[in-house]
Each structure stands twice: as C-alpha cells, then as structure tokens.
Amino acid sequence: MSTQTRRSLMLATAAGLAFAATSAAAEPVNLGVSIPAATHSFMGGINYWANQAKKDLEAKHKDLKITIRTAANAIEQANQLQDLSTVTKINALVVFPFESAALTRPVANVKAKGAYVTVVDRGLTDTSAQDAYVAGDNTAFGKIPAEYIAKTLGGKGNVVALRGIPTTLDNERMDAFNAVLKGHPDIKLLDAKYANWNRDDAYKVTQDFLTRFKDIDAFWAADDDMAFGAIRAIDQAGRKDIKVIFGGAGAKDMVKIILDGKDPRIQANVSYSPKFIYESIKLTAEARLKGEKLPATTIIPSVLIDKSNAKEFYHPDSPF
The missing domain is CATH 3.40.50.2300 (Response regulator)
Structure with a gap:
C-alpha cells in the first residue's frame, strides 16, 4: 500500500470518526422533568424555574424536547414517571422526588429502560438508581x-x-x-x-x-x-x-x-434558592446533547444571609 493510499485511508477514517462523533452529539434529547406541584411557595419557585428552563432551552436547542410533570403526592409522581418512560419515551430525566424512599424504585425503573437520570435535592435511598445528583448544601x-x-x-x-x-x-x-x-x-x-x-x-x-x-x-x-x-x-x-x-x-x-x-x-x-432546578435541567440537557455525563454529585453552596448581604438575595419579582 502506497504512502498516499495510507494517508487517504487515514483521512477517510478520521472524517468518519468526526462524522460519528457529530452524529452522536446531535442525537435528540427527550428530557422529562418530574417535580412536586406548587403546594407552597418554595415549590412555586421550583415550578416557575422549571418552566423557565423549558422555555429558554428549547428555544436555544432545536434537538431538545422537555416535558414537565407535576405531582401532588408520591404515588402520583410514581405513575407519572412510568408514563414519561413508556408513553413519552424520554431518554433523560431530571427528577425532584416527592419523597426519597417511595420514589427510589420508580426512578430506578426509568433508569433501567435506558434514560439518563439526574436526581435533584431530595436524594434517593439507593444512589445506584441515578446517574447524577444536584442539590443545595x-x-x-x-x-x-x-x-x-x-x-x-x-x-x-x-x-x-x-x-x-x-x-x-x-x-x-x-x-x-x-x-x-x-x-x-x-x-x-x-x-x-x-x-x-x-x-x-x-x-x-x-x-x-x-x-x-x-x-x-x-x-x-x-x-x-x-x-x-x-x-x-x-x-x-x-x-x-x-x-x-x-x-x-x-x-x-x-x-x-x-x-x-x-x-x-x-x-x-x-440561602437555598429554588433556581437550582433551572441549573439542573440546563446542565443535564446540554450534557446529553453533547453525549456527555455530569459529575456524580454537584452541590450548590448555602450561606448565611444577614443585614450585611441581604440585598444580594432579595428578588422581589421572584415567586419565592
């Protein structure tokens, strides 16, 4: 085989690998978001920021679809997770569990069907049911x-x-x-x-x-x-x-x-802002669009709020 032929084969192989990488990175992401209903003001904030993430991220990424489900209790959330997996056929999930123990098996079932799972805030009792965890401190x-x-x-x-x-x-x-x-x-x-x-x-x-x-x-x-x-x-x-x-x-x-x-x-x-749900959805969606994974654990710091720094944490337009 001549040097020119070998060089051509190498270039073709490299081009093929680059195409494959691009194709993998461009695979559409069907992301489910499962959160508790807005039964109190903090959850009102969670719902607000989750919907804001859907609006912003779907506008930015044409290969991203986000489906949000809200549940009034653990049983309803478990049923919604099954629906997201089998009917909506999500390939990624961001879940804020209503309760830890009751939702561990339902989340594990979603993961077992091949979805990438990010758990937010309320951790599961078995961490093998998740790929990543994001929470405040x-x-x-x-x-x-x-x-x-x-x-x-x-x-x-x-x-x-x-x-x-x-x-x-x-x-x-x-x-x-x-x-x-x-x-x-x-x-x-x-x-x-x-x-x-x-x-x-x-x-x-x-x-x-x-x-x-x-x-x-x-x-x-x-x-x-x-x-x-x-x-x-x-x-x-x-x-x-x-x-x-x-x-x-x-x-x-x-x-x-x-x-x-x-x-x-x-x-x-x-401090412990409900905006972390926005960050969790954004991190998960953009990582999966690239075919990447998140760190196993991401902790958002909590700090003392007093008169000296309260202005930094006062957001009058926020629902929370």
Whole structure:
C-alpha cells in the first residue's frame, strides 16, 4: 500500500470518526422533568424555574424536547414517571422526588429502560438508581442556623425545630443541626416535629409546642414557609419569650424582613434558592446533547444571609 493510499485511508477514517462523533452529539434529547406541584411557595419557585428552563432551552436547542410533570403526592409522581418512560419515551430525566424512599424504585425503573437520570435535592435511598445528583448544601443548611442560634443565645437556652418531610435532605439538615448543638450542652432541643414544609401544618405544630413548652428561646424552621406559619402562631399566642426565629431558603418576604430590621427575632436566614432546578435541567440537557455525563454529585453552596448581604438575595419579582 502506497504512502498516499495510507494517508487517504487515514483521512477517510478520521472524517468518519468526526462524522460519528457529530452524529452522536446531535442525537435528540427527550428530557422529562418530574417535580412536586406548587403546594407552597418554595415549590412555586421550583415550578416557575422549571418552566423557565423549558422555555429558554428549547428555544436555544432545536434537538431538545422537555416535558414537565407535576405531582401532588408520591404515588402520583410514581405513575407519572412510568408514563414519561413508556408513553413519552424520554431518554433523560431530571427528577425532584416527592419523597426519597417511595420514589427510589420508580426512578430506578426509568433508569433501567435506558434514560439518563439526574436526581435533584431530595436524594434517593439507593444512589445506584441515578446517574447524577444536584442539590443545595443541606449540611450547611442545618449547621448555619444552629451556629447562629447558639451564638445569639450565648450557648444556653431552649430550642424547638420544625422539620420538612421524611427525606434524605431533611435528615442531613437535622443531623447537621444536632451535631452543632452537641457542642453546646446548655442548649436543649425540646422537640423536633415534621410540618411538611407547609405554613398551615407549621402553624398547628407550633401551637402544640407553645402549649407544651412554657419557656422557648429559639425556633428553627427548616424552610421559610414553615417559619411564617410558626410566626403566626407565636404572635397570636402573644409569646414574648422567643428571641430567635430562624427559617431557611431565603424567601423574598423573609429577606425583606431582614433588610428592614423591623423584627428583632428575625435577623438571619440561610440561602437555598429554588433556581437550582433551572441549573439542573440546563446542565443535564446540554450534557446529553453533547453525549456527555455530569459529575456524580454537584452541590450548590448555602450561606448565611444577614443585614450585611441581604440585598444580594432579595428578588422581589421572584415567586419565592
């Protein structure tokens, strides 16, 4: 074989490989997005940013189709996942599980049919059911409030906590909160109960706390919706013993209270923006359009919000 012939074959092979790579990269992506319904303001933000991602990304990428499904409970979400897989025939999925344990098998079934799976925020109980995980820093979400409360109370006092729903992220937050309190033996956690990230449920749980405990120094609510429910119950009861109310996720109304400085009980918060669903959809869609994978885990930092930086986290036009 002549040198010229070998060179021609090499060029043809290279061109063929380049064509194959281009073809693989250009394979259409049929992306399903499965999220909880907008039952409270944080989920309203999740829904808003998911739909914004669909609008922006489909306009940018002609080979991308995004189908969004919202569920009011875990059973409905499981059924929707099956529909996305078998009827819509998605080849990629971004899922914000309603609950961790209940959704692990349904998500695993989608992955088993060949879809690339990115799990967002509420992790699964079996990580083999996913390809990638994107979330805020739930350890910091629990650690930062505990450190703030311990410092504000001078290392001594009574605390109650409002948890979300049974999920891996809620466990991470509570574990981190408790880990800080272990270093402050004079701070007593009187009780921690689930309030489902819901204002009305938090209102009821707080009423129970206020009835049972006559001396409470601080409330920690692992979500601003629950914090607002707690505030309503506390104010209605006329309780003056509570020195600190610390929510979470940087809801615009809570950040505004910090900016205005009108409530001495509310001086700080911790960031956890619902916009991470937009980033999760964008990262997944654009990686799959290139035939690439995401890192196994992507964590978006959570930081303390106080008067010094609250302006950076105040978004008056946001639904959350």
